[in-house]
Amino acid sequence: MNIGDAISLKAEPIFNVGGFQMTNTLLLSFLVVLIFLIVGFASRKKIKLLPGKFQVFFEWLVEGILDLMESVLGERSLAEKYFPLVSSIFFFVVVSNWLGLLPGLSSIGLREPGKPIIPFLRSPASDLNFTLALALVSVLGTNIIAVKSMGLKLHIKKFFNFKDPIKFFVGILELISEFAKVISFSFRLFGNVFAGEVLLIIVGALVPYLVPMPFMTMEFFVGFIQAFIFAMLTLVFIATATAMHEEH
Amino acid sequence: MQSLIENFGIDWKVLLSQVINFAVIFSVITFLVYKPLVKSISERRKKIKESLEKEEEASRRLSEVNLLEKETLKRAEEKAAGLLSSVKERAEAEGARILKEAEEKNKEMKLKADEEISEMKEKSVREAEKEIASLAKDVLVKAVKVNPSAVDEALLKSLADRTTE
Numbered sequence: 121m122n123i124g125d126a127i128s129l130k131a132e133p134i135f136n137v138g139g140f141q142m143t144n145t146l147l148l149s150f151l152v153v154l155i156f157l158i159v160g161f162a163s164r165k166k167i168k169l170l171p172g173k174f175q176v177f178f179e180w181l182v183e184g185i186l187d188l189m190e191s192v193l194g195e196r197s198l199a200e201k202y203f204p205l206v207s208s209i210f211f212f213v214v215v216s217n218w219l220g221l222l223p224g225l226s227s228i229g230l231r232e233p234g235k236p237i238i239p240f241l242r243s244p245a246s247d248l249n250f251t252l253a254l255a256l257v258s259v260l261g262t263n264i265i266a267v268k269s270m271g272l273k274l275h276i277k278k279f280f281n282f283k284d285p286i287k288f289f290v291g292i293l294e295l296i297s298e299f300a301k302v303i304s305f306s307f308r309l310f311g312n313v314f315a316g317e318v319l320l321i322i323v324g325a326l327v328p329y330l331v332p333m334p335f336m337t338m339e340f341f342v343g344f345i346q347a348f349i350f351a352m353l354t355l356v357f358i359a360t361a362t363a364m365h366e367e368h
Numbered sequence: 369m370q371s372l373i374e375n376f377g378i379d380w381k382v383l384l385s386q387v388i389n390f391a392v393i394f395s396v397i398t399f400l401v402y403k404p405l406v407k408s409i410s411e412r413r414k415k416i417k418e419s420l421e422k423e424e425e426a427s428r429r430l431s432e433v434n435l436l437e438k439e440t441l442k443r444a445e446e447k448a449a450g451l452l453s454s455v456k457e458r459a460e461a462e463g464a465r466i467l468k469e470a471e472e473k474n475k476e477m478k479l480k481a482d483e484e485i486s487e488m489k490e491k492s493v494r495e496a497e498k499e500i501a502s503l504a505k506d507v508l509v510k511a512v513k514v515n516p517s518a519v520d521e522a523l524l525k526s527l528a529d530r531t532t533e
Contacts, residue, residue, distance in 0.1 A: 130377025146382055153389045160400035167404045169412055175405070182405055200406065204398040212393045244386070248376040253386035 145247035210351035217343030255305035266361035
């Protein structure tokens with residue numbers, strides 16, 4: 121069997137539900153959502169004034185993220201306001217990446233004679249649909265925040281300014297940069313995770329035992345870093361969107 | 369563009385599902401974890417602040433009470449000292465008075481005793497004189513009985529003595 125056959129740029133469809141193709145990346149994404157729902161509902165009942173171990177952990181996490189966000193945004197209230205968006209992006213990406221790294225995930229799947237196994241579950245970020253969706257959410261989210269903080273008129277003026285040629289040109293660049301943001305967001309995450317997956321497949325095919333372990337560790341780290349970068353970039357764009365408001 | 373979508377397998381339905389997935393996670397994090405957590409943290413912060421303020425108030429009051437106690441104690445001591453000194457003065461005055469009285473009484477008693485003694489002396493002298501007179505009379509009577517002339521002689525002699533004096 122050729123290694124190249126096992127590498128697919130697209131997410132493989134597993135089954136069809138009324139014309140809707142359920143891909144393996146979407147399946148894992150659903151699993152992540154399910155985990156979040158379970159943890160969310162379980163933790164909601166356990167939140168008390170006197171915290172238990174889990175609550176202390178959650179609070180530590182929330183406080184840490186809030187401190188980091190405060191250092192970027194400059195204000196605690198802003199950090200608290202935009203925490204849900206930034207942390208949702210971070211946790212969705214990091215949990216997806218780490219679940220996608222689970223050993224054995226790529227060997228459980230549809231078996232057809234003469235063809236490589238199509239795994240039931242695949243890291244969501246190795247599918248451009250996932251990263252593009254998140255990139256759109258991030259960029260649209262920052263634009264909505266910008267509109268909310270400085271008004272629609274001023275926000276549109278940022279892109280279309282006919283007062284002088286320089287500002288007009290800058291506006292066009294700003295507009296292009298918004299699209300560039302979507303592309304860079306989605307392809308950065310996709311490229312990293314997909315490359316990691318390919319790397320693991322190749323290393324696993326060359327030396328199946330022990331040798332892939334450091335690579336797994338590295339991919340574990342990359343999964344965290346990419347989620348962090350995605351969330352931090354969103355945070356920085358939010359910071360510029362709200363800082364513009366202060367200038368006006 | 370078409371080939372890009374084809375190659376990367378971009379499907380708007382899958383894309384939309386991923387957006388919905390994100391929305392679900394966003395709501396879970398916002399409403400089930402973040403907001404209750406922030407609420408509980410702020411409640412706890414409030415409670416801690418309140419109890420700290422209460423503690424401060426309590427310690428402030430305690431120091432006030434301590435100061436008051438010290439002041440009261442000091443005042444009481446001063447009062448007690450004043451009382452003691454006045455009592456001492458009064459006691460000394462009383463003692464002096466009692467001593468004086470006793471001395472006067474003593475003097476009086478001595479005077480009275482002296483009077484009584486002199487009275488008794490006089491009385492006893494008088495009685496003794498009386499006794500002596502009666503005794504002398506008896507002696508005289510007896511002497512007359514024995515030797516009446518001797519009496520005459522004696523009488524004459526005493527007469528003679530008085531005249532010579």
